[in-house]
Amino acid sequence: MTRTRAVFRYLLITGLKLALIGLVLVAGYLIYLDASLTKRFSSNRFQAPALVYARSLELVPGSTIAAPTVIAELERLSYQRVTQITDSGQYQQSGSSLTIYRRPFDFADGPAMARRVRLEFAAGGIRGIQSLPDGRALNRFRLEAPLLGRLAGGSDEDRLLVGLELVPNLLIETLLLVEDRDFYHHAGISVSSIARAAVANLIAMRTVQGGSTLTQQLVKNLYLTRERSLWRKANEALMALIIDYRFSKNEILETYLNEVYFGQDRGSAIHGIGLASRLYFGKQVQELTASDIALLVGVIKGPSYYDPRRYPERALERRDMILQLMLEHNLLDPNSYQMAVAAKLMPTGSGQLVKARLPHYLERVQQELSQIALPHNWQQQGLRVFTYFDPNAQQAAEQALQQQLAQVSKDPLLQGAVVVVNHQQAGIAAVVGDRQPRAVGFNRALNAMRPVGSLVKPLIYAAAFEHQGLELGQVIRDEPIVVPRQGQADWQPQNYDETFLGDLSVYDALVQSRNVPAVKLAQQVGIKQLVAMLQATGVDTPIPEVPALALGSVALSPLQVSEIYAMLAQSGKHRPVAAIAAMTDHQGLNLYQRSPQTAQQVFSAEVGYLINYGLRGVINEGTGKTLAQLVGSQQLAGKSGTTNDYRDSWFVAYDQQHVFSVWVGRDDNQPVGLTGSRGALPVVAALLQQFKPQPLQLEMPATVTVVNFHRQLGVPIPDDCEAGLRVPARFKTMPEDQGCSGTVEKKSWWQRLF
Structure with a gap:
């Protein structure tokens, strides 16, 4: 008996020691979990991507936007066309009016509530905008910005972080009803749920029900693998207890809803x-209906x-089952x-966040993001770009490039790029x-x-x-010239048609894109001056200081060319072009706003007007006449370009x-046999057939006036001389007795007297 007691006492003491060691180990592990989990859950719960948005379509009375353009935008935003508007995200068309119930949206400059308006259209565009139901006239109205895509910060997870205050109560109540009815009453694990699940699984002899709480599900999603083992379940339970102890129920629920x-x-x-x-x-989350909520909770x-x-049949059955639960627990009334x-089950046209991939535009967005100073932990709060x-x-642009390249050439290797x-x-x-606009790879618009x-x-x-x-009205001579080059043979530039026209006006030389007059002027101005002007327009790549410039x-990219011509369109004012206008985090806090940069005046507004007048002439009279026939004269300005051996159009x-x-x-870099007007121009023409241009309005500076120039001599002549060239100029000085011949005419004493 004594020996039995000794053995029992030994086992008891040993067991107590082992239990004490186990408690110490568990306590140490709990302390470790508490420290690491608290830090991770507080500051690094998950990564949120940069969500990229298009511009917000702004509607203004008097603008030329037609009703079909607005409807296309609404369809892009997954608005539903209805006969009677009852909720946001719907629109109704009746005759020349369009009624829209805009969803709430967090714009870059702040949140906007849901709003109902009526647009009245006339033949020229939007006639007026009324706020409903008060009928107050509005001077502007914005639709929410379409989502373009995502730029991940190191994971393949997409999410748009939302605060618990935006989530409908019905969604929260339904979620807890289905997933964790005791959420606000347990300490992270629910013994009753575990017991209930164990009984159900025992009866079925297989796993048919889980006993995990929302907190346990969250822990599993954030920190654990999908491994099925007792150790993982024990770890999950311990972590759930710690998180429930350290954080409020609302914090846990908000994290769950975002994860x-x-x-x-x-x-x-x-x-x-x-x-x-x-x-x-x-x-938006706040717009969800009971049917929507039931489907999401079921998924x-x-x-x-x-x-x-x-699997719409399965999803419908699951949704209706949850709706039945909502009815039984008085979350819904019978009606x-x-x-x-x-x-x-789902609206027509939904089921995709982004309608089409835009790899070429998003590449530019990513380039700019890398140059903007952002908070180092932006991935925790997410970005909205x-x-x-x-x-x-x-x-x-996509349709024009695809269609026209196939028509202008049968060469399968012919490529192209478009920038607007x-x-x-x-x-x-x-x-x-x-x-191929969805092709991922070499982006010619940015890098060619x-x-x-x-x-x-x-x-x-x-x-x-x-x-x-x-x-513009002065005369320049189009004749053979020889340009000496240091260390090389002399250069004898030729015109495109290999002819020389003799004396012609500067305006005609520009409109007809004559090579020799341009080379002459470049020599007079100086190549260094031309290089400096290119650099002033934003060109930061090497520029050869040679006569052939x-x-x-x-060599420039299409984007660089666009920046130069944007400067010309702005009458000599240069601003760097950009894709990103503003950025916020997912909660709407402003992180970046592109400041209206002071434009650098590359050349005077008077010179800008003269250049724009000449480039409008290129469209009306020169290589761009096809566009003038398509959209009408005085609508556009522009220029063609062709390189040696027809390699670039x-x-x-x-x-x-x-x-x-x-x-x-x-x-x-092989020849394609296309001039600028035969290769690239048809693409521009097809683009403008869909994207209607806004007529170019050239405002003549006060220091510029229209002058009648003698076509052969390039001097001002009286306005009533019919054979002259009437173009804008910065002066109007003529000899007192100058006539239509461009020379001073001798007059009799009688003419001089009167």
Whole structure:
């Protein structure tokens, strides 16, 4: 007996020692978990991507925007066309009026509530905008910005962080009803739920029910693997206890709602209720209906199995089951239940966050993001990047490039690029870097450095106007010249048609894009002066200081060309162009706002007017006549460009608001046999057929007037002389007795007297 007691005592003491060691180890592990979990949960719960948005379509009375353009934007935003508007995200068309119930949206300059308006259209565009129901006239109205895509910060998870205050109470109550009814009463784990699940699984002899709380699910999603083991379950329980002890229930619930997985969209994992609402319904969280809420809560159980896009029958059955639960627990009244059950599973057109990939534009956005100073921990709060992107311009550019390249040449290696810039905002509106607009790879719009040919000529004329006092009506001689080159053979530039026209006006030389007059002027101005002007327009790549620069030997990208012509469209005022306008975090806190930069005046406004007048002549009388026939005269200005052996075909046109730049060529620099007017111009023409131009309005400076010039002598002659060339000039000085011949006429004493 004594021996038995000794053995028992030994085992008891040993067991107590082991238990004490176990308690110490568990306590130490709990202390470690507490320290690490508290820090991680407080500051690094998950990574949020940069969500990139297009411009917000701004509607203003008097603008030329037509009703179909507004409807296309509404469809892009997944608005529903209805016969009677009852909720935000809907619109109704009746005759010449369009009623819109805009959703709430956090714009870059602050949040805007849901709002209902009526647009009245006339033949020329928007006639008026009324606020409803009060009927008050509005001078502007914005639609929310379409989502373009995401730029991940190191993970493939997409989420739009939302605060708990934005989540409808019905969603929270339904979630807790289905997933964790005792959420506000347990300490992170629920013994009753575990017991209930154990009994159900024992009866079924398989796993049919889980006992995990929302806190345990959150821990598993954030910190643990999918491994099925007792150690993982024990770890999960301990971590849930710690998080529940350290953080409030509302913090845990908000984190869960931003973390829970809802499925895939184009290879990205959609996490959180914010993006799930957009993915499945095209709505903000606060707009969700009872039917929407039931579907989202139902999807949580198995995002792949209950995916409403792939398995609508399963998803519908699951949604209706949850609606029945909501009715039984008085979350819905019978009428609301009947309406929810009768509702469509998903709106037509939803099921995708982004309608199309935009790799070329997003590449530019990413370039700019890397140059902007952002908080080092921005991924914890996420970014919302607001850009100048115009979906209508992008669509028109993509279609024009694809269609026209196939028509102008059968060469399968022919490539192209299109850039559209809003020169009023210095904002990049569209970028197409490949004839296949979804192709990921070499982005020709940003990175193809190609000789620009005659596109450089307007800068030569601007320099001559600015520094040599040249006028459009003066005469320049088109004749053979020899340009000496140091260390090389002399250069004898030729015109495109290999002829020489003799004396012609500066205006005609510019409009007809004659090579020799441009080379002459470049020699007079000086190549260094031309290089300085190019650099003043934002060119930061090498520029060869050689005579051939006058004919466009400098290699530039289509985006750089667009920036130069944006400066020309702004009458000599240069501002760097950009894609990003503003940035906020996911909660709406402003992180970056592009400041209105002071424009650098590259040359005077008077010179700018003369150049714009000449480039409008290129469209009306020169190589761009096809565009004038298409859109009407006085609508556009522009310039063509062709390089040696027809390797590069360029055309740039601009209206009152946008610059349209097109390059066509081959990546291997082989000849394509296309001039600027035969290769690139048809792309611009097709683009403008869809994206209607705004008429170019040239404001003549007070120091400029219209002067009648003698066509052969280039001197001012009286206004009533019919054979003259009437063009703007910065002076109107004529000899007192000068006649239509351009020379001083001798008069009799009788004529001199009277």
